[in-house]
Amino acid sequence: xxxxxxxxxxxxxxxxxxxxxxxxxxxxxxxxxxxxxxxxxxxxxxxxxxxxxxxxxxxxxxxxxxxxxxxxxxxxxxxxxxxxxxxxxxxxxxxxxxxxxxxxxxxxxxxxxxxxxxxxxxxxxxxxxxxxxxxxxxxxxxxxxxxxxxxxxxxxxxxxxxxxxxxxxxxxxxxxxxxxxxxxxxxxxxxxxxxxxxxxxxxxxxxxxxxxxxxxxxxxxxxxxxxxxxxxxxxxxxxxxxxxxxxxxxxxxxxxxxxxxxxxxxxxxxxxxxxxxxxxxxxxxxxxxxxxxxxxxxxxxxxxxxxxxxxxxx
Amino acid sequence: xxxxxxxxxxxxxxxxxxxxxxxxxxxxxxxxxxxxxxxxxxxxxxxxxxxxxxxxxxxxxxxxxxxxxxxxxxxxxxxxxxxxxxxxxxxxxxxxxxxxxxxxxxxxxxxxxxxxxxxxxxxxxxxxxxxxxxxxxxxxxxxxxxxxxxxxxxxxxxxxxxxxxxxxxxxxxxxxxxxxxxxxxxxxxxxxxxxxxxxxxxxxxxxxxxxxxxxxxxxxxxxxxxxxxxxxxxxxxxxxxxxxxxxxxxxxxxxxxxxxxxxxxxxxxxxxxxxxxxxxxxx
Numbered sequence: 001x002x003x004x005x006x007x008x009x010x011x012x013x014x015x016x017x018x019x020x021x022x023x024x025x026x027x028x029x030x031x032x033x034x035x036x037x038x039x040x041x042x043x044x045x046x047x048x049x050x051x052x053x054x055x056x057x058x059x060x061x062x063x064x065x066x067x068x069x070x071x072x073x074x075x076x077x078x079x080x081x082x083x084x085x086x087x088x089x090x091x092x093x094x095x096x097x098x099x100x101x102x103x104x105x106x107x108x109x110x111x112x113x114x115x116x117x118x119x120x121x122x123x124x125x126x127x128x129x130x131x132x133x134x135x136x137x138x139x140x141x142x143x144x145x146x147x148x149x150x151x152x153x154x155x156x157x158x159x160x161x162x163x164x165x166x167x168x169x170x171x172x173x174x175x176x177x178x179x180x181x182x183x184x185x186x187x188x189x190x191x192x193x194x195x196x197x198x199x200x201x202x203x204x205x206x207x208x209x210x211x212x213x214x215x216x217x218x219x220x221x222x223x224x225x226x227x228x229x230x231x232x233x234x235x236x237x238x239x240x241x242x243x244x245x246x247x248x249x250x251x252x253x254x255x256x257x258x259x260x261x262x263x264x265x266x267x268x269x270x271x272x273x274x275x276x277x278x279x280x281x282x283x284x285x286x287x288x289x290x291x292x293x294x295x296x297x298x299x300x301x302x303x304x305x306x307x308x309x310x311x312x313x314x
Numbered sequence: 315x316x317x318x319x320x321x322x323x324x325x326x327x328x329x330x331x332x333x334x335x336x337x338x339x340x341x342x343x344x345x346x347x348x349x350x351x352x353x354x355x356x357x358x359x360x361x362x363x364x365x366x367x368x369x370x371x372x373x374x375x376x377x378x379x380x381x382x383x384x385x386x387x388x389x390x391x392x393x394x395x396x397x398x399x400x401x402x403x404x405x406x407x408x409x410x411x412x413x414x415x416x417x418x419x420x421x422x423x424x425x426x427x428x429x430x431x432x433x434x435x436x437x438x439x440x441x442x443x444x445x446x447x448x449x450x451x452x453x454x455x456x457x458x459x460x461x462x463x464x465x466x467x468x469x470x471x472x473x474x475x476x477x478x479x480x481x482x483x484x485x486x487x488x489x490x491x492x493x494x495x496x497x498x499x500x501x502x503x504x505x506x507x508x509x510x511x512x513x514x515x516x517x518x519x520x521x522x523x524x525x526x527x528x529x530x531x532x533x534x535x536x537x538x539x540x541x542x543x544x545x546x547x548x549x550x551x552x553x554x555x556x557x558x559x560x561x562x563x564x565x566x567x568x569x570x571x572x573x574x575x576x577x578x579x580x581x582x583x584x585x586x587x588x589x590x591x592x593x594x595x596x597x
Binding site: 047 | 327330331334335337338341342344345348354356357358359360361363365391403405407408409411412414416419420421422427429430431433436437438439440441442443444445446447448449465467468471473475482499500501508525529530531536537546547548549550551560562565566569570572576577580581583587588591592594595
């Protein structure tokens with residue numbers, strides 16, 4: 001009898017010790033942090049860090065679909081630099097990023113200032129303004145492609161019947177026009193993002209500051225330039241950084257709108273890398289083309305981190 | 315004076331706002347009109363006069379019917395929904411855990427990890443799709459929904475972690491300490507006290523992640539090969555254009571129907587979406 005009781009007691013004590021160990025483990029900050037970070041980090045390491053290293057390796061080899069290839073050094077990169085289509089794609093990417101970001105910033109700021117006022121149906125207007133940003137880009141880009149259609153374009157129709165043109169505008173059938181069309185569609189899609197984030201920034205600015213400035217005789221423009229803009233600068237910079245990264249690495253909009261055509265004149269780095277890496281199966285060359293995005297993205301991220309650190313200090 | 319002010323308000327406020335609304339919404343309107351316009355009316359060249367150019371006199375559901383009957387559109391909708399929900403759920407769980415660890419726990423390297431996760435947030439999909447396609451294939455996930463359910467979290471986890479980390483920091487530490495005095499473990503306090511207190515933030519991150527998954531294109535384009543595995547954006551691009559012929563009525567019907575679910579989710583949670591959006595860019 002007694003022996004059974006002690007065995008039971010031992011068992012209980014062991015159980016309690018285990019529970020205590022588990023409890024201590026759950027309470028230990030380091031162990032808990034490691035356990036909590038593990039699942040997310042596993043996915044990020046396996047599916048971001050590892051493919052990034054693989055991309056670096058691919059770009060140095062002649063790998064293609066069904067052929068592991070050999071080490072070729074920087075041949076893929078020098079081939080890309082000499083490739084006139086890639087040169088165009090690189091220039092297009094800079095052009096597209098610069099103009100689209102500039103327009104999105106200007107229009108987004110203007111829209112944010114308008115939405116910051118009180119008016120009827122404000123909530124529904126603000127909500128509908130975000131639609132271009134919500135709807136899948138591929139699907140809305142199709143609507144734009146249809147509106148730019150060479151034969152059935154509603155815009156050519158409207159301009160012609162308004163007497164403003166006598167011949168149709170070559171929206172997507174000329175390379176120069178098509179790049180501006182892509183900038184316009186990207187602006188259409190991205191302006192809400194700027195407007196809503198800047199609006200959130202505007203709402204944190206105390207109206208007292210404007211009243212004080214107005215009492216000092218500042219007009220609307222001066223109030224914007226000397227009060228609103230400096231206070232909005234931090235959030236503006238962050239939004240611009242995000243937008244530059246998104247726009248610089250864009251793929252879907254051009255893929256649908258022009259497919260890189262006419263005659264490869266509207267490729268971006270990403271669409272050309274897709275054409276070479278996936279359509280032609282030249283994985284090494286495609287990976288090298290994608291990596292041309294990296295220095296620019298790296299510079300932007302570096303600026304962002306520097307900037308973040310500075311705001312933390314001040 | 316009053317009249318002049320009113321006139322000024324119309325010119326400087328209502329007119330620009332109306333132009334913004336027109337610019338923003340016209341493509342959607344045109345999408346909808348095209349989706350219900352019969353083919354005979356659709357293909358009229360830009361020089362021809364048109365009795366009802368901006369609307370249609372004979373609305374038809376023919377395009378929607380053929381879209382649902384002759385293509386796998388319904389399957390694509392289902393795939394997109396499933397993939398968006400699962401990848402959002404995975405990312406939320408990972409993001410809540412990691413966000414809590416980075417916001418509340420002291421451990422060596424926490425600052426470095428925070429920065430590292432922030433950097434992965436800024437890595438675009440277009441930089442990695444070529445090697446990632448090989449990884450997906452070697453894990454035998456190619457052409458299965460898991461290929462996307464596991465790769466979408468790569469851009470959702472950093473975002474969720476970043477957003478929730480900021481949110482957790484705003485919850486007073488005392489709440490947690492009370493629970494700990496009452497005998498809860500740190501883990502227990504996190505699950506029972508902090509997570510419920512952070513529900514608005516979690517909802518924001520979830521809604522935003524859902525719309526991002528619904529929007530994703532290049533991974534779905536590269537990883538999914540067969541028609542019945544595709545998501546809506548990829549299906550519309552690759553299956554509705556046959557032999558370089560654009561069936562615009564059907565395409566616009568697909569674009570419209572493919573946008574409705576995500577627009578509905580957005581409409582129900584506008585405020586959460588907006589705080590997710592504005593939170594996504596806060597340092």
